[in-house]
Amino acid sequence: MAKALLLICDGLGDRPIADLGGKTPLEVAAKPNLDRLATEGECGIMDPIAPGVRAGSDTSHLAILGYDPYTYYTGRGPFEAAGIGMDVKEGDVAFRCNFTTVDDQMVVLDRRAGRITTGTDQLAEAVNGMVIDGVEVIFKESVAHRGALILRAKGLGSEITDTDPHHEDAKVLECQPIDPNDAASAKTAKVVNEFVKRSYEILKQHPVNVERAAEGLRPANVILPRGAGIGPKLRTFEEEHSLKATCVAETGLINGVARYVGMTIVEVPGATGGTDSNLINMAKVIVEQLQSADFVLCNVKGADVGGHDGSPDIKLSMVAKLDEMMGYLLENLPKDTFMVLTADHSTPCSLKDHSGDPVPIVFWGDGVRTDSCRHFDERSVTIGGVNRIRGIDVMKILTQLMNVAEKFGA
Amino acid sequence: MAKALLLICDGLGDRPIADLGGKTPLEVAAKPNLDRLATEGECGIMDPIAPGVRAGSDTSHLAILGYDPYTYYTGRGPFEAAGIGMDVKEGDVAFRCNFTTVDDQMVVLDRRAGRITTGTDQLAEAVNGMVIDGVEVIFKESVAHRGALILRAKGLGSEITDTDPHHEDAKVLECQPIDPNDAASAKTAKVVNEFVKRSYEILKQHPVNVERAAEGLRPANVILPRGAGIGPKLRTFEEEHSLKATCVAETGLINGVARYVGMTIVEVPGATGGTDSNLINMAKVIVEQLQSADFVLCNVKGADVGGHDGSPDIKLSMVAKLDEMMGYLLENLPKDTFMVLTADHSTPCSLKDHSGDPVPIVFWGDGVRTDSCRHFDERSVTIGGVNRIRGIDVMKILTQLMNVAEKFGA
Known part of the structure; x- marks a missing residue:
């Protein structure tokens, strides 16, 4: 059977940059291997969600994998939680959380608890496993000051407000149902408020925080949940597309989406999610995984970092690294492997955030209607045979x- | 008033073929008249259903005629039955059927009853018209071992399993509702099982089968229904588009779709559905019909046969015949006739089946925004002004x- 690699370069798309002579990083970069793919494949532009819609990485990946985010995306929580290895179930209400420093009036002194880096595993253990009003509380730390919370019980809603005031010197907010008549969400809100209160009671005296105080560091003395979402019912990727899939990614968010649809998650040594990431190692793992898997989803994060930092230089260096990675893949992928090369959204350096501009896409493999496009960049691909498609179309085109x-x- | 011809070349789209120098049959064929249409018209690519979706001829024609198949396509049965002239009504449950040979344990010996060619009209008559549990049973033979069944009563469902085991030496399957709680479908399943049983009792001793036995031929001693679908409520084509329409087609499936939406069906002498079909006769009938009709749907089957056979040669010869047909049409169509030239799906010779690749389309007639495209083939049209559209858009564009x-x- 044919195999496939879907290679998503996070945030790769850009806008013309004056300092680059009115060109985008992709347009000025030397990238012989990416251009070879464009030359040998069928090119076009893709709107991850729909024209002009500013996609997140999570909503975009859902769409590209064949799940309409307007139906299945209920909030960031479930995919964040899944991304750090938590087992999110249908009907769970999940949250992203910050370890935060508050005073005894619950006024936020530091949203990131002095950017705490160690000891959060012990803090997490101290709050994990409690039961509030019959609701099971599951909490796990993530990197730095971050964590995720799952509330598990029948009949919980997720249409609630955040507890995090999103700036310092403001009081922790009371979680409330958005619609006062929504009893399911009111129940969740009540549990969230109780969880925040108990987390403070437990954490303020925790040895990790006592030690931090002794060292003059901010205590991580409360946990503030936000981004509530209810675990959606998703068919697995294999049920949906008849393909056994592996995910090779660098960030929890992408791994979370992949885990949620039942993909195998593989960690790659040296894959950092930054510009220093070892993409050749990622390529090697992809080649290895395709011995047994039918399909590999790979997300390379670095270009997005460049966009968010407003740095064309970082983007240019990432394009060079991606090109080197593509060189390895073209040499080493199993025969009969199809490839889709694209981005999950544009992150223009001028904007330092995701934009709604479409991204280039190439379909490569046996039987593809090759076209006259010779370069993989935002504008060259517009002459390609694919024309303009949406993220939700990608798996349909690939599987056929x-x-x-x-x-x-x- | 303006008139229009929608000419659908069944399965015409293809993929690059190594033996044709990496080109498609349409790309290598000389086709001056089809190219004239492309030159004088506005070109693009069309996804019959949506990008990447592998369309059937029935679902594609529904979409192109303006009926969303995801809403209206309930299964193959209703359009098959309509295609052989049966009057399918809203709420009927209709099936495709095979005359089959079974032993007295209902084990299938020959799914096609020795490819029976004669006498099925008498066999059909013997089972037609019975009433089972208050459900009216209408059966009609089609070509060779095929037939169609309609069950007519209020409150029948169509979410049921097939009785045909789809291979020999297996027992006839019991028809069951897919959801055991679906009472409407359970009722249908019960009637189907009784129909299969009675068909065996009636047919096993039928004179046609006695005679076949005497000649050493397999008896057509049971009828196995499959592909259940409930007759959808469709507005007629005239209600939908304000156009009086005629269908000139070669296959029951297309005539079935056309009849279902209230088109007049015209048979053409010499139109065989094969590569020997007389397309000039079809063109003459089209011209004649456009004297009174506002709109003619024409489907020419041959190219699809070439694709299913994996034969670029058959496709090439069909392109030549289609070009000759187009020459006649361009000479003889009434003034003020608009034309849409397209395919209902791609049937690549390499695949021998329908693919999800888009197909070329041309809109031709007064007021069209002509473009720089000069050739009617899969890749040339991608530079055209139409860009990439869907089947469901075609009638909207044409009627405006x-x-x-x-x-x-x-």
């Missing part, structure tokens, strides 16, 4: 090329 | 060109 798609009708 | 479309808003 791989000849594993069902026919609709006779 | 014809100036018979309603304005939405003020």
Whole structure:
């Protein structure tokens, strides 16, 4: 059977930059291997969600993997929680959380608890496993001051307000249901408020914080949940597309989406999510995984970091690294492997955030209707045969090329 | 008033073929008349259903005629039955059927009853018209071992399993509702099982089968229904588009779709559905019909046969015949006739089945925004002004060109 690699370069798309002579980083970079893919493949532009919609990485990946985010994306919480290895179930209400420093009036002194880096595992253990009003509370630390919370019980809602005031010197907010008549969300809000209160009671005297105080560091003495979402019911990727899939990614958010749809998650040594990431190691793991998996989703994060930092230089160096990675892949991928090369959204250096501009996409492999496009960049691909598609179309196009798609009708 | 011809070349789209120098049959064929249409018209690519979706001929024609198949396509049965002239009504449950040979333990010996060619009209008559549990049973033979069944009563469901085990030496399957709590479908399943049983009792001793046995032929001693679908409620084509329409097609499936939406069906002498079909006769009938009809749907089957056979040669010869047909049409169509030339799906020779690749489309007629595209083939049209559209868009574009479309808003 045919195999496939879907390579998503996070935030790679950009806008013309005056300092680059009115070109984008992709347009000025030397990238012979990415251009070879464009030359040998069929090119076009893709709107991750729909034209002009500013996609997040989570909503974009859902769409590209074949799950309409307007149906399935309920908030960032479930995918964040899944991304750090928590087992989110349908109906769970999940949150992203910060370890935060508050005073005894619950006024926020430091949203990130002095950017705490150690001891959060012990703090997490101290609050994990409690039961509030019959609701199971599961908490796990993530990197630095971050963590995720799952509330598990029947009949919880997720239409609630955040507790995090999002700036310092403001009081922790009371969580409330957005619609006062929504009893399911009111129940969740009540549990959240109780969880915040108990986290303070437990953490303020915790040895980790006593020690931090002794060292003159901010205590991580409360946990503030935000970004509530209810665990959606998703068919697994294998049920949806008949492909056994592995995810090779650098960030919890992407791993979370992948884990949620049942992909195998593989960690790569040296894959940091930064510009120093070892992409050749990632390529090696992809090649290895394709010995047994039918499909690999790979997300490389670095270009997005450059965009958020407003740095064309970082983007340029990431394009060079991606090109080197593509060189390795073109040499070493199993025969009969199809490739899709694209981005999950544009992160223009001028904007330092995700924009709603479309991204370039190439379909590469046997039977593809090659076109006259010779370069992989935002504007060259617009002459390609793919024209303009949406993220939700990608897996349909790929699986029909791989000849594993069902026919609709006779 | 303007008139229009929608000419659908079944399965015409293809993929690059190594033996044709990496080109498609359409790309290598000489086709001056099809290219003239592309030159004088506005070109683009079309996804019959949506990008990447592998369309059937029935679902594709529904979409192109303006009926969303995700809403209206309930299964193959209703359109198969309509295609052989049966009057399928809203709420009927219709099936495709095979005359089959079974032993007295209902084990399938030959799914096609020795590819029976004669006498099925008498066998059909013997089972037609019975009433089971208050459900009216209508059965009609089609070509060879095929037939169609309609169950008519209020409150029947169509979410049921097939009785045909789809291979020999297996026992006839019991029809069951997919959801055991679906009472409407459970009722249908019960009637189907009784129909299969009675068909065996009636047919095993039928004179046609006695005679077949005497000649050493397999008896057609049971009827196995499959592909259940409930007759959808469809507005007629005339209600939908304000156009009096005629269908000139070669296959039951397309005639079935056309009849279902109330088109007049015209049979053409010499139109065989094969590569020997007389396309000039079809063109003559089209011209004749456009004297009275506003709109003609024409489907020419041959190219699809070439694709399913994996034969670029058959496709090439069909392109030549289609070009000759187009020559006749360009000479003889009434003035003020608009034309849409397209395919219902790609049937790549390399795949021998329908693919999800888009197909070329041309809109031709007065007022069209002509473009720089000069050739009617899969890749040339991608530079055209139409860009990439979907089947469901076609009638909207055509009727506004014809100036018979309603304005939405003020």
